C-alpha cells in the first residue's frame with residue numbers, strides 16, 4: 001500500500017450540532033493551542049471534522065464529549081474543574097480531542113509520520129545487518145554466557 | 154450439530170489450542186475445537202484505519218470489560234491491583250499480542266532449588282527445548298542465534314528483523330555500560346514462511362496484523378489443523394466439562410447462538426487462558442467434584458500470576474523513525490535476569506523495547522503520569538504540540554517484565570453476579586502485587602534510567618510501575634504431588650486422567666519473560682505425549 005491507497009472516508013453522519021461544535025472548538029483549543037509548527041485543535045479541524053470519526057467508533061467517548069459540551073461557564077474553569085474533580089471525565093474528553101487531532105493527516109505529517117495511516121515499510125535486504133554494523137553485538141558475545149544452567153542432580 | 158464422538162475435544166482456539174489442534178489433527182486424531190469467539194477478518198482489523206489507536210482503546214481493547222463483545226465474559230477487578238486482558242476469538246490473545254517471543258531460561262524451572270522461593274517446575278528447560286524449537290518453526294520466529302543469555306544452540310528458524318534506529322541507539326548505550334542486549338525475538342517472519350507472509354513493518358501488531366504476517370494461531374496454525382480434518386465450532390461457549398460414570402471427562406456442554414449443545418469426546422484438553430481455564434473448571438463442579446473439576450488440591454484458580462511490568466522512557470534528539478514496525482521487541486536485555494541477593498530481592502527481569510510512535514495517544518499517559526516531576530509539568534494547552542513533537546519519533550521506552558511469584562491469595566473465583574451473554578458466571582480476580590515483584594520492578598526501573606542516560610537521552614523518567622501485561626498464569630499449576638498441584642508434568646489433571654490443561658494455567662512460576670513461547674512449547678509437548686501414549690491413555694467410552 002502507498003500513501004495514495006489510503007482513503008479517508010468521512011464518518012457516517014454529522015454527530016454534533018453547530019452549537020456543540022462551536023463550544024468544542026473553544027474547549028479543544030484550550031487543550032491543544034498549537035505551536036512548534038503544528039496547528040491548534042480547531043486549526044486542525046478537530047471540532048468540525050475529525051471528532052466525528054472518533055465519536056463514530058467510541059460510544060463511551062461520545063457520551064463523555066456530549067456531557068462536557070453541556071457544561072456551562074467559562075471554558076477554562078470548566079476544564080480546570082473537571083481536571084480537579086472528575087479526572088476520569090477530563091481524561092476521556094482530552095483523549096477524544098487528542099485522538100481526533102492525531103488523525104488529521106496534516107498533523108501526522110507535521111509529526112514526521114510517513115503517511116495518513118500506518119504504512120508499509122518493507123525492510124531492505126541487508127537492513128537487519130546494517131543496524132548491527134560496527135560489531136556492536138560482538139562485544140556482547142565476547143563477554144560470555146550470563147545464564148544459570150539447570151542444576152544437576 | 155454433529156454428535157460424533159471426537160477423539161479429542163479442545164476448548165479454546167487460542168495459542169495453546171492452536172498448537173494442540175494442529176499437532177493432533179496432523180497425527181490423525183479426530184479433533185473438535187470449541188471457541189466462544191469468532192474468526193477475525195483481516196479487513197475488519199483497525200490497524201490501517203487512521204483512527205486505529207482510538208479503536209484500540211475501545212472495541213479492540215485487550216480488556217474484555219472495555220471491549221464488551223458478546224463473546225467476552227466479564228472480569229471483576231474490584232479486588233485486583235492488576236488490570237486483566239485477553240482476546241476471545243479464533244487465535245485467542247495472539248490476535249492482539251505483541252509477538253515478543255521469549256523462551257524462559259533454565260533457572261526459571263528451578264526457582265526453589267536456586268533461589269529458595271516458590272517451587273521448582275516438574276520439567277526442565279532441556280526437556281522443553283525440542284518443543285520450543287518445533288513451535289518456533291510453526292509460528293515463524295525471527296531472531297538472532299548465539300545469545301549468551303541462553304544455553305548454546307538457540308537458533309530461531311528465521312533471520313532477525315532489523316532492530317531499527319531505537320534499537321541501535323539503545324544498544325550502543327548498553328554497550329557503554331557493558332550490559333547485555335540482544336536483537337529481539339518475535340513470532341513475526343522476516344520472510345514469507347508457511348502460512349505467514351513476510352512482515353511489512355506497518356507497526357500496528359497489537360491491533361491485529363493486517364498483513365497476515367504475525368504468528369497468531371488463526372493465521373499460522375489453524376489452517377493446517379482444519380486441512381487435516383479438525384472441526385472448529387465458533388461462537389461455542391463451553392459451560393461445563395462433563396464426566397462419565399467412571400469419573401472420566403466425556404465431553405462438554407456448550408452454548409452456540411443461545412442453544413445448549415453437547416460435544417462428546419474421549420479426551421478433553423482445556424486451553425481457555427489462565428483466567429478462562431480456572432473459570433471453566435470451577436463452573437464444572439459436580440457431586441464428585443464439589444469445589445470444581447480437578448480441584449481436590451483446592452488450587453484451581455489460586456496462585457494467579459501476571460507480570461505487572463514497569464516502563465521508563467527517554468527523549469532523544471535522533472530521528473528514530475519509531476513508527477517502523479514491528480511492534481514486537483526491537484531489542485531485549487537479560488542483564489538483570491538472574492538472581493543477585495545483594496539487590497534485596499530474588500529473581501529478575503527481561504527488559505525489552507517496543508516502538509512507541511505507532512501509539513502516539515500513549516504519549517498522554519507517559520507525560521501526565523510521569524514520575525520525577527514530569528506529571529507536574531504542563532502537558533495540555535500550549536505544551537501539547539511541543540511535547541508531541543519532542544516525543545513522537547524521539548522516544549525510547551523500556552518495558553521491564555518482572556518475574557512474579559505465586560501466592561495463594563492471588564486467585565480467580567466465579568462471579569455469579571456479573572454474567573456473560575449466556576448467563577454464565579464471570580471471573581473475579583483477586584491480585585495484590587507481591588513485595589518481591591515490586592522491589593524487582595523498582596530496582597530495574599532505576600537501572601533502566603541509567604541505560605537511557607548512557608544511550609544519550611536528553612531526559613528520562615519512569616512512566617508506570619504497574620502496567621497490565623495481559624499475561625495470565627498459574628491457576629492450575631503443574632506438579633508431581635496431587636495434593637499441591639492440579640495437573641502433572643504432562644498437563645494431565647491428577648483427578649481426571651483424560652482431562653489435560655494445556656495453557657499458561659499450568660505455570661508453576663511466572664518466569665521473567667512473556668509467556669507465550671512457554672505456553673506453546675508446553676501445549677506441543679502435551680500433544681506429542683498424547684500421540685506417543687495413545688494406547689495407554691485412559692479415555693471415556695461413555
Ligand SMILES: Cc1cc2nc3c(=O)[nH]c(=O)nc-3n(C[C@H](O)[C@H](O)[C@H](O)COP(=O)(O)OP(=O)(O)OC[C@H]3O[C@@H](n4cnc5c(N)ncnc54)[C@H](O)[C@@H]3O)c2cc1C
Pocket residue numbers: 164165166167168169170187188189190215238239240241242243244245246247249250251252253254255359389390391392424425426427429430433622623624625656657658667668669670672
Ligand atoms: C495485547 C496483548 C499483547 C500481548 N503480547 C504478548 C507478547 O508480546 N508476548 C507473549 O508471550 N505474550 C503476549 N500476550 C499474551 C499472549 O497472547 C497469551 O499468553 C497467549 O495467547 C495465551 O494463550 P492461551 O492458549 O492460554 O489463551 P488465549 O490465547 O487467550 O486463548 C484462549 C481462547 O479460549 C477461548 N475460551 C475461553 N473460555 C472459553 C469457553 N468457556 N468456551 C469456549 N472458548 C473459550 C477464548 O475465547 C480464547 O480464544 C499478549 C496478550 C495481549 C492481549
Ligand code: SF4
Pocket residue numbers: 341351352353354355356357358359361362363364365366367478479480
Ligand atoms: S509490523 Fe509486521 S507483524 Fe506487525 S502488523 Fe505490520 S506486518 Fe504485521
